[in-house]
Amino acid sequence: MSTTLPTRLVRLLAGLALFGASVALMVRADLGLSSWDVLHQGLAARTGLPLGWVVNGVALLVLLLWFPLRQRPGVGTVANVALVGLALDAVLAVLPPLSALPARIGLLLLGVLLNGVATGLYLGARLGPGPRDGLMTGLAARGLPVGRVRTGIELAVLAVGWLLGGTVGPGTLLYALAIGPLAQFLIPRLAVPAPGRPAPTGVTPPCPA
Template sequence: MKNKKIVMRIIRLFVGLFIFAVGIVMTINANIGLQPWDVLHQGIAVNTNLTIGQASIGVGVLLLLVNFFLGERVGWGTIANILFIGTFMDLIMKNNMIPIGDNFFSGLIMASIGMFLLGLGSYFYLGSELGSGPRDGIMIGLTKRTKKPVSLIRNSIEASALAVGYLLGGFVGIGTVIMALTVGFFVAFAFKIFKFDVSKIQHRFIDEDIKWIKEQLKAKAKERAES
């Protein structure tokens, strides 16, 4: 039963990451402006040989290092978040699985669906309790260090990502403003539908698994010594 539970948590994690990636591509292909982080990812992509998904992975790795520096604990889901959302994004975009909006109205509908999918994806992967994404870790770590309101920290981080991405050539439009102001509502709406309480999540972290493995190895070594 325990192994089955672990498998189900992993399946839930990857279902969530894929849905999240679909949501991101929906907001990108809406063609009315990108979300702040995606402005940065696209800015990096247009100045390198990287795809936007690979740029997302690269930024995620850098943020993971900052998480370690801030003392934030990391789960296997955090690693999967970094590696697979970008991979799924490239897979979806390379195969043209989602059309590109050709006017503001269709783009707004696509962006709205995409933001809801971000909430739905978050519900699945956060609910696996295997660790949150590196961007959330940065927000939590800086909030602890600076003692500033979480809203100020989050807005400052996203504004910085937006500014750097814009300077690098990322696409900023009216949709960027709309999504920055409303994505929280769509995520909260998805959570409300599934009665998902983020405060009740109890993530399992990598250091806990390492500790468990060490304990198991010690126990087996002790058994061999006694026999």
């Protein structure tokens, strides 16, 4: 597999575009979102801003928290801040809300699967993690157990998002249960090998976006 920079950039951009599209599918399913997207949706409802703008704005705010944690963003980190929300809003603009429950369930399942593929592509490009991933690893690097950090962040943003009016439902639980195994399976298979060694065979599943 080629490890040239153009190849990695294509994978990165494709992954980020698909990530935004996957979130849009779950929004239209209206059966529950991931914890971070519950927060984004709640903030969008309160502020009246487009959901994609909120996604990018929150990503930028989280990225600012990297500096006291001495985390260094990569090209992929900056691209994540700029592109995921744009892709999300673009898909929402062309995909109308659905009322039929079978169609909504299908959108939810497709959205979760597509999110796993997107995660494999953009993290597998090895050009930098998303802002939320870096927050988790930065806190863990300060001596906090990574599992507790991940759980604490996820529960905190879920609670705040729910209080703000974000959608919590069976899709929230499905995403929480499915994204880890999907990422564990797909990231090694979609990753561009680092120079001098093969692609990883196992990874710690990331936070969304």
